[in-house]
Amino acid sequence: MKFKILILLSIFSIIQIFAxxxxxxxxxxxxxxxxxxxNPLEKYFEEHPDDHPIYGNKLSEFKQYKNGEQMIYFSTSNSRDYIATFKIENAVLSLVDLKIRDLNSEKEDFVSVYKKLFGDQKIVLNYSxxxxxxxxxxxxxxxxxxSSLHEQYQLVTINKDTVVREKDLNKDDFIKFKFRQFAQYKKTEEYKTExxxxIQDWEESKKSELSKENTRRMSKKEIAALKKKYEQPPTEDYINGYFFTVDNPDFVIVDY
Structure with a gap:
């Protein structure tokens, strides 16, 4: 087990440059x-796509972008395209604000769209x-x-928006929790699908990058380097290291 963890951590450090x-x-x-x-809203938006501030149908200012009339650009540091604010009060998790980048701001400021989307409606997240x-x-x-590391964490287990457990952990106990959670995640259908x-994405990328269209202006040295890059498919340990870094299997409930 320790050997597996060392492998995962070494791959984890390599992947820093890709995420x-x-x-x-x-x-x-x-x-x-x-x-x-x-990101508790991600599952909510899967079930309520019209409520998404960018890709839903409620905010008229984004119609021109969805119709392809104009391009819309967002930072790679926010792949969700929004920042949500939640609150735990009386042991209940709720959404209290939702912000997106102000398209009219050169400084890329965030502006709240919660009222435009939901009015005074209370949102049932149904998050667990x-x-x-x-x-x-x-x-x-x-x-x-x-993946930044902190001295202390608070973990809060939620069942359908209701707090059922919470506990403070130091960094060492938190890391142990992450490995336990990931071990259970690997047993899920979601992991198998991902x-x-x-693998499919890697194969498609290999086919595209090694195509004549992509390599016709490359030197022999560049083509050789590209072929070497795709000589072997990614190992299971490498893929697990990537998932450990970027995935967030919060739905996997384990002890802590």
Missing amino acids: TGQEPDKIIINNKEYDLLN GILVVPTGKLIEAADFGY FKKY
């Missing part, structure tokens, strides 16, 4: 705002999972995913 750090959502607990290393809230000092920053998709 991008993400702007986190926010959560208010006991009237204090923290970063939230989960383990929320990860860093509460301690930042020890090691990492520009990929949500693993298969990763």
Whole structure:
């Protein structure tokens, strides 16, 4: 097991150059705002696509972009295209704000669209999972995913928007939790689907990059380097390292 962990951690460090750090959502607990290393709205938007601030149908200002009349650009540091703010009050998780980048701002400021989307309606997230809230000092920053390391964390288990457990963990116990959660994640159908998709994407990328169309202006040396890059498919350990870095299997409930 220790050997597997060492392999995963070494791959984890290599993958830093391929993934991008993400702007986190926010959560208010006991009237204090923290970063939230989960994205509870993602599943909600899968089930309610019209409510998505960018890709839904409720905000008229985005019609010209969805129709292809204009291009819309967002930062790679926010692949969600929004920042949500949640609140835990009376042991209930709720959404209290939703912001997107202001398209009219040269400084890429964020503007709230919560009222435009939902009015005074209370949103039922129907979220179940383990929320990860860093509460301690930042020890090691990492520009990929949500992989920065902090001294202290608060974990909160949610069942259909209701808090059922919470606990403070130091960094060592948090890392142990992450490995336990990932081990269980590997047993899920979601993992199997993502693993298969990763291999398929790699094969499609290989076919595209080695195509005559892509290599016709390359030198022999460049083509040889590209062929070497795709000489062997990614190993299971490499793929697991990538998933460990960028995936967020918060739906996998484990002990902590």
